[in-house]
Amino acid sequence: MSSQDAAARLRGLSLPLVLGSSSKYRAQILRDHGISFSVQVPDIDEKAITTHPDDRAQSDPAALVLKIAHAKADRLLVQETTAKSPPAQQTDSHPSSDAVQNPPHLLVCCDQVTVFDGQIREKPVDREECRRYLRSYSTTKPAETYSSVVVVNTATKQRAEGVDIAKQYFHPVPDAVIEQLIEKGDVMYCCGGFLIDDDLIVPYLAERVGETDSIIGLPLQLLASLVAKVC
Template sequence: MEATTSPFKIVLGSSSIARRKILAEMGYEFTIMTADIDEKCIRKEKPEDLVMALAEAKAEAILQRLPIGDNVKDAEPTLLVTCDQVVVYEGAVREKPSSKEEARQFLKDYSGSHAATVGSVLVTNLKTGFRKGDWDRVEIYFHTIPDETIEKLIEEGTVLYVAGGLIIEHPLILPFVKQVVGTTDSVMGLPKALTEKLIKEAL
């Protein structure tokens, strides 16, 4: 990948390590800026609408902090990539667990059942102002997850910091993932194909 000579710059508006890893795997170099927004004050009925609204809010928050003149003057465009993700279980939207108890309940719910992730990607071209976003949904089916595995996951703690307490690539949970209808990168927070498509369109 000739990422170093890429004719545009990317700002990833996310603090997620998984998203960083995926964008790097795609061959892009990028800088990171995080949007400190109160996600709880944005509510939508449909999960697809919610993740799109949150990606927009993150983009707006980051735009406020960018010296906008520079991006318009720069020869090469800068693309801002913002994302959001929620888990949907039996029609209800789940965000990051608020406690260990809630995370435990979430995992018990998934055991022998299924959930979905709905993730958004929004690309804003800071030079032209063009903005395009879309969402991606993945269905995940689980085998029965033993209680001791759930306890180990809670103790280890990663599940406390992800939407719906849902992780599929974690070595403890991987053996209990029955089927994934969609792509793992999407579940991890950044669907590669969709991101690639939006980057091309934004240029």
């Protein structure tokens, strides 16, 4: 199934799609493919979640992104339940307006990390770390993205999960371009400190193994297959 086929399936859903993410890049993937959706943002501390008892950076990347995506889904389901709950003094049998505004839907939560040379990389903590990340990609080693997707059918409570792994190789990125990317700012909000659809970095992209939408953060083929499991 191609990304185009996946998008066609997602455009024909019988339940509304809710993207549980604040990522403008994931939202843009859905918009670019004509997929209708709304957005809810989970209130969680991602940095507090780990799969390694001593060092979060040593976590298994696939297990980590799945755990975070599930935590986002769990939190949003709680937030929805809280929003639907009528005030304590309400005793009539009519549903609250909040309940009416939250019909059954497909909740989609995601997470992503980049792995380079065996080390997990998340969003750069500062400009210097982003600079170090971008310079390091000027080797023969790829940046590997681990993108998790969790889909919950809120009508049936069925849940499906998956992780897609993609690889991006780079040509050496000149320091002047690195500084432009950092000054522009978008790379500071991307795990691994790079954004493959930024015009500044496009000339320095080499071989890609996997789908573009996966590297950006929302693998459509995986999403479509998970939706099929819960619908």
